[in-house]
Amino acid sequence: MGTDQYRSNFVANEFKIQVNGQEHRVVTRPGRPLLDVLREDLGLTGTKYGCGEGACGACTVLVGGVPTRSCQLTMDSIDSEIETIEGLAPESELHPVQQAFIDQGAMQCGYCVPGQIMTAVGLLREKPQVSRDEIVTTMSEHICRCCNYSRIRAAVEQASQSGAKSR
Ligand code: FES
Numbered sequence: 001m002g003t004d005q006y007r008s009n010f011v012a013n014e015f016k017i018q019v020n021g022q023e024h025r026v027v028t029r030p031g032r033p034l035l036d037v038l039r040e041d042l043g044l045t046g047t048k049y050g051c052g053e054g055a056c057g058a059c060t061v062l063v064g065g066v067p068t069r070s071c072q073l074t075m076d077s078i079d080s081e082i083e084t085i086e087g088l089a090p091e092s093e094l095h096p097v098q099q100a101f102i103d104q105g106a107m108q109c110g111y112c113v114p115g116q117i118m119t120a121v122g123l124l125r126e127k128p129q130v131s132r133d134e135i136v137t138t139m140s141e142h143i144c145r146c147c148n149y150s151r152i153r154a155a156v157e158q159a160s161q162s163g164a165k166s167r
Pocket of ligand 1: 048049050051052053054055056057058059060069070071072
């Protein structure tokens with residue numbers, strides 16, 4: 001990294017980002033992770049900090065509909081709309097994936113759940129009817145410290161069967 005590029009990472013710029021259908025203007029340094037902006041600047045604390053290294057999946061949000069680790073995405077690289085867990089059910093009715101996680105008891109401490117749900121929503125929007133193998137492969141990108149993996153798989157299966165694609 002050259003000196004100018006290094007320096008530019010510490011000079012605040014204004015960024016316009018779309019989050020859950022709303023535009024936000026954020027003044028911050030270009031290299032700041034989206035996760036920090038969501039939690040600290042926009043108050044969207046449903047997205048969690050786990051490892052900060054792209055390994056655990058706790059910070060997953062949808063960017064342009066694609067599950068993305070927000071701890072690894074810097075502000076200067078965002079070019080699509082962002083969806084967080086707060087945007088899934090803006091009204092009183094839960095998203096089918098959220099409801100399925102409750103129905104299947106797919107959470108213990110719950111810390112990893114928002115990221116797990118965002119990945120499941122991204123998967124089911126892309127492919128509403130998924131096989132068990134596809135669910136296991138996709139969800140294995142997330143770490144659940146309570147090891148609740150079989151219930152998480154069951155929840156995504158339920159959501160797939162109930163038509164989560166519609167949302
Ligand atoms: Fe982003 Fe763990 S906090 S992957």
